[in-house]
Amino acid sequence: MSLELHLAGKTAIVTGGSAGIGLAVAKALYSEGVNVAIAARNQERLENAVSAIQSLPTPGAKVIAISADLTQAASVDTVVSTTLAQFGQIDILINNAGSARAGSFLDLNDDVFLDAWNLKLLGYIRLVRAVVPHQKNRRDGRIVNIIGGAG
Numbered sequence: 394m395s396l397e398l399h400l401a402g403k404t405a406i407v408t409g410g411s412a413g414i415g416l417a418v419a420k421a422l423y424s425e426g427v428n429v430a431i432a433a434r435n436q437e438r439l440e441n442a443v444s445a446i447q448s449l450p451t452p453g454a455k456v457i458a459i460s461a462d463l464t465q466a467a468s469v470d471t472v473v474s475t476t477l478a479q480f481g482q483i484d485i486l487i488n489n490a491g492s493a494r495a496g497s498f499l500d501l502n503d504d505v506f507l508d509a510w511n512l513k514l515l516g517y518i519r520l521v522r523a524v525v526p527h528q529k530n531r532r533d534g535r536i537v538n539i540i541g542g543a544g
């Protein structure tokens with residue numbers, strides 16, 4: 394049985410969309426007809442992901458790759474402005490990039506906690522802050538924040 398999700402024509406940002414869960418989410422959205430912007434750091438992995446996504450059947454969606462280190466505030470702006478320039482709207486934000494390094498609480502040093510803070514907390518907050526005004530203007534939108542047990 395298939396469901397009609399009424400997603401065709403919408404636009405999604407999927408952070409960490411070049412691998413793992415993010416790539417799987419990007420593929421699923423594209424297959425539903427959603428225009429997808431995937432963001433991650435490694436350009437080659439992004440290009441491979443775009444090829445893999447484009448090989449799927451879709452009712453008319455497009456996919457773009459945006460190279461961005463989402464620990465950096467300027468990169469968040471780049472992801473949002475590039476997506477708006479390409480697709481004109483942001484209906485869905487999937488905050489997914491990266492993983493907090495796992496380990497024993499007593500063994501993890503300050504750098505590990507700061508890295509996790511910059512990507513998994515502040516990085517997510519910055520993207521939500523940048524996307525919500527567009528969604529409020531359109532009176533529609535969805536945001537999914539994905540974290541793991543290390544959070």
Ligand SMILES: NC(=O)c1ccc[n+]([C@@H]2O[C@H](COP(=O)([O-])OP(=O)(O)OC[C@H]3O[C@@H](n4cnc5c(N)ncnc54)[C@H](OP(=O)(O)O)[C@@H]3O)[C@@H](O)[C@H]2O)c1
Nearest residue numbers: 409410411412413414433434435462463490491539540541
């Ligand atoms: N896999 C699991 O078992 C599991 C379990 C529970 C929760 N989760 C959560 O699910 C999410 C995805 O996990 P995953 O296992 O799919 O991860 P993954 O396979 O390691 O993929 C991580 C993705 O994030 C990107 N990324 C990493 N650091 C980044 C940065 N600073 N800026 C921009 N992009 C960055 C990576 O590309 P680049 O390296 O090229 O930037 C890649 O596209 C995470 O939130 C994780 O905590 C995963």
